[in-house]
Amino acid sequence: MPSQLNHRTVRCSLIAWLVSSLFSQTYGVNVSGPNILLIMADDLGYGDLGCFGNNTIRTPNVDQLAKEGVKLTQHIAAASLCTPSRAAFLTGRYPIRSGMVSQINTRVFIRTGASGGLPANETTFAKLLQQKGYATGIIGKWHQGVNCESRNDHCHHPLNHGFDYFYGIPLTLINECQANKDPELDVQLQATYWFCTQMVALLVFTLLLIKMAALFPVKWKTIAFITLCGVLFFISWFINHGFVRYWNCMLMRDHTVIEQPINLENAASRIVKESVAFIERKKERPFLLFVSFFHVHTPCFTTKKFHGKSQHGLYGDNVEEMDWMVGKILAAVDRVGLRNNTFTYFASDHGGSLEAREGNTQIGGWNGRLKGGKGMGGWEGGIRVPGIVRWPGKIAANTILDEPTSLMDIFPTVAHLAGAPVPQDRIIDGKNLIALLQEEVQHSEHEFMFHYCGSYLHAVRWYQKESGALWKVHYVTPNFKPQEAGACYGNKMCQCFGDGVTQHNPPLLFDLSCDLSEANPLSPTSEPLFNIVITQIARVVAKHRNTLTPVPQQLDVYNVVWKSWLQPCCGTFPFCWCNDESSNDTIII
Ligand SMILES: *[C@@H]1O[C@H](CO)[C@@H](O)[C@H](O)[C@H]1NC(C)=O
Ligand SMILES: *[C@@H]1O[C@H](CO)[C@@H](O)[C@H](O)[C@H]1NC(C)=O
Ligand SMILES: *[C@@H]1O[C@H](CO)[C@@H](O)[C@H](O)[C@H]1NC(C)=O
Ligand SMILES: *[C@@H]1O[C@H](CO)[C@@H](O)[C@H](O)[C@H]1NC(C)=O
Numbered sequence: 333m334p335s336q337l338n339h340r341t342v343r344c345s346l347i348a349w350l351v352s353s354l355f356s357q358t359y360g361v362n363v364s365g366p367n368i369l370l371i372m373a374d375d376l377g378y379g380d381l382g383c384f385g386n387n388t389i390r391t392p393n394v395d396q397l398a399k400e401g402v403k404l405t406q407h408i409a410a411a412s413l414c415t416p417s418r419a420a421f422l423t424g425r426y427p428i429r430s431g432m433v434s435q436i437n438t439r440v441f442i443r444t445g446a447s448g449g450l451p452a453n454e455t456t457f458a459k460l461l462q463q464k465g466y467a468t469g470i471i472g473k474w475h476q477g478v479n480c481e482s483r484n485d486h487c488h489h490p491l492n493h494g495f496d497y498f499y500g501i502p503l504t505l506i507n508e509c510q511a512n513k514d515p516e517l518d519v520q521l522q523a524t525y526w527f528c529t530q531m532v533a534l535l536v537f538t539l540l541l542i543k544m545a546a547l548f549p550v551k552w553k554t555i556a557f558i559t560l561c562g563v564l565f566f567i568s569w570f571i572n573h574g575f576v577r578y579w580n581c582m583l584m585r586d587h588t589v590i591e592q593p594i595n596l597e598n599a600a601s602r603i604v605k606e607s608v609a610f611i612e613r614k615k616e617r618p619f620l621l622f623v624s625f626f627h628v629h630t631p632c633f634t635t636k637k638f639h640g641k642s643q644h645g646l647y648g649d650n651v652e653e654m655d656w657m658v659g660k661i662l663a664a665v666d667r668v669g670l671r672n673n674t675f676t677y678f679a680s681d682h683g684g685s686l687e688a689r690e691g692n693t694q695i696g697g698w699n700g701r702l703k704g705g706k707g708m709g710g711w712e713g714g715i716r717v718p719g720i721v722r723w724p725g726k727i728a729a730n731t732i733l734d735e736p737t738s739l740m741d742i743f744p745t746v747a748h749l750a751g752a753p754v755p756q757d758r759i760i761d762g763k764n765l766i767a768l769l770q771e772e773v774q775h776s777e778h779e780f781m782f783h784y785c786g787s788y789l790h791a792v793r794w795y796q797k798e799s800g801a802l803w804k805v806h807y808v809t810p811n812f813k814p815q816e817a818g819a820c821y822g823n824k825m826c827q828c829f830g831d832g833v834t835q836h837n838p839p840l841l842f843d844l845s846c847d848l849s850e851a852n853p854l855s856p857t858s859e860p861l862f863n864i865v866i867t868q869i870a871r872v873v874a875k876h877r878n879t880l881t882p883v884p885q886q887l888d889v890y891n892v893v894w895k896s897w898l899q900p901c902c903g904t905f906p907f908c909w910c911n912d913e914s915s916n917d918t919i920i921i
């Protein structure tokens with residue numbers, strides 16, 4: 333018996349050795365470090381989770397994750413909108429450094445057929461880990477651009493940014509993706525085209541009448557020309573109206589468009605299924621999986637199972653469905669026995685949207701006591717998000733970290749875990765969180781954080797660790813519409829510059845450590861340190877500005893407009909229509 337056992341042990345270790353040497357030959361590097369599972373919700377507010385104090389919404393799976401890990405209560409996004417916040421998350425750098433910020437009102441990509449995107453020379457954490465031999469996948473939303481110069485160059489595509497596998501949408505959810513929702517893209521433009529079409533038709537009709545009645549001479553040439561204009565208006569309207577859904581709501585697997593338009597009905601299940609399959613496929617090898625949910629972004633599509641189940645309408649149903657998805661994915665990690673060897677992270681890309689409404693129903697998130705929300709540069713509600721980290725046995729369970737942390741910190745943190753050096757030829761703004769998470773140090777390395785709105789600096793926070801003061805100055809704040817509303821209902825989103833904002837000189841100053849809701853601006857009389865704080869922060873801003881170098885702007889007018897030759901398409905452009913045959917059987921219980 334003992335010899336048999338021995339045999340088996342020998343055989344096993346032989347196989348293990350063979351596998352591991354084959355492995356390091358195949359990948360040419362030493363693969364070590366834990367698996368990395370990053371889960372990001374879209375537009376989830378600071379007050380939308382049970383573990384962050386919401387006692388009427390049910391998020392048991394996320395709450396459990398928090399119980400088994402660390403809750404980051406001052407987790408800050410680098411921007412209050414998807415495209416720039418995610419660019420910063422992926423690269424560990426303020427998005428102004430990569431050109432992923434805007435000087436105009438369009439601050440995110442709204443078309444797949446645009447030329448802007450995360451520049452190929454930016455390095456994502458996926459690229460670092462891929463070079464270390466990790467299997468890297470992203471499942472869900474990308475929103476960092478697709479093409480540069482031609483339809484299939486895919487220069488901004490996830491597979492060109494260090495991911496081996498992509499399943500998801502290259503853009504973001506828009507209302508057009510769900511057939512029964514009011515359109516949101518180019519609504520005004522469409523209305524203008526339609527109006528012009530009607531006006532021209534009326535004009536042509538009148539001219540024809542005049543000509544028939546021979547009231548005064550009208551040349552046929554003139555009528556033909558005006559008619560042509562009308563036809564062009566009609567075509568523009570038709571394209572903008574009819575094709576938006578096909579051109580912007582698509583599902584890709586790696587480089588291939590597999591469904592256009594995306595069928596949202598079972599999208600939640602498919603995201604779960606894909607994530608679980610990735611984990612099962614890659615369980616032998618360290619993996620990095622970035623699950624980038626469509627939830628809880630509008631239009632808040634929710635499967636029947638969750639319809640009407642929450643106390644908070646369509647939005648609450650969507651949050652609860654997202655929680656269910658988290659549970660399924662974490663269960664898969666447990667099933668393959670990787671719970672203890674997986675660094676798991678959960679966060680939202682930025683705060684909840686106050687302006688997202690359908691009629692009088694709120695379908696955007698709840699930012700708790702924080703002021704403001706999505707789209708606002710400086711107010712806390714737009715940038716402070718729920719954050720959770722779990723790594724059993726390595727990071728203490730059921731703890732709370734109140735220190736300032738940033739979504740950008742994930743970049744150096746996972747690089748450190750994988751043993752990958754971070755790029756030395758550029759500024760990395762994120763800080764490695766491991767020492768803080770393992771309670772080896774008490775304080776965050778983030779002393780100052782800069783809060784941009786597009787490319788405009790709106791606010792700065794200063795965490796004075798000695799005194800515990802958390803100063804925040806606002807140089808610019810958005811003008812709410814209506815003013816007392818606390819949000820920009822009039823415009824659908826607050827603006828960053830011009831008439832949309834108020835400049836403050838002297839700046840507004842708050843101490844968040846005792847005024848989390850930014851309700852009571854301090855003054856030189858109420859706060860003896862007022863001038864010292866303002867001066868010190870101004871000095872730091874000047875220093876920060878010196879570190880910025882001009883880079884190509886990815887969100888300028890040229891780079892955000894639609895270009896037919898860049899439009900991803902699964903058929904023959906402009907007829908982009910296809911159905912993913914395998915998608916029908918996807919229901920997971
Ligand atoms: C791989 O890692 C082991 C243990 O950490 C180390 O001894 C070895 O030198 C490494 N090999 C390479 C090629 O880096
Ligand atoms: C819980 O979240 C819902 C949905 O966002 C929100 O409407 C509600 O006000 C929140 N409740 C509490 C107590 O935070
Ligand atoms: C996982 O880590 C926990 C906490 O340290 C420990 O109690 C448990 O035994 C570990 N499980 C395995 C399978 O190693
Ligand atoms: C990427 O290239 C642009 C110019 O094309 C340059 O301005 C920028 O500094 C480069 N970024 C990095 C990180 O090297």
Ligand SMILES: *[C@@H]1O[C@H](CO)[C@@H](O)[C@H](O)[C@H]1NC(C)=O
Binds near residue numbers: 913914916
């Ligand atoms: C999948 O479902 C769609 C819509 O319900 C249907 O048109 C299509 O035929 C189905 N495909 C398969 C392979 O069953």
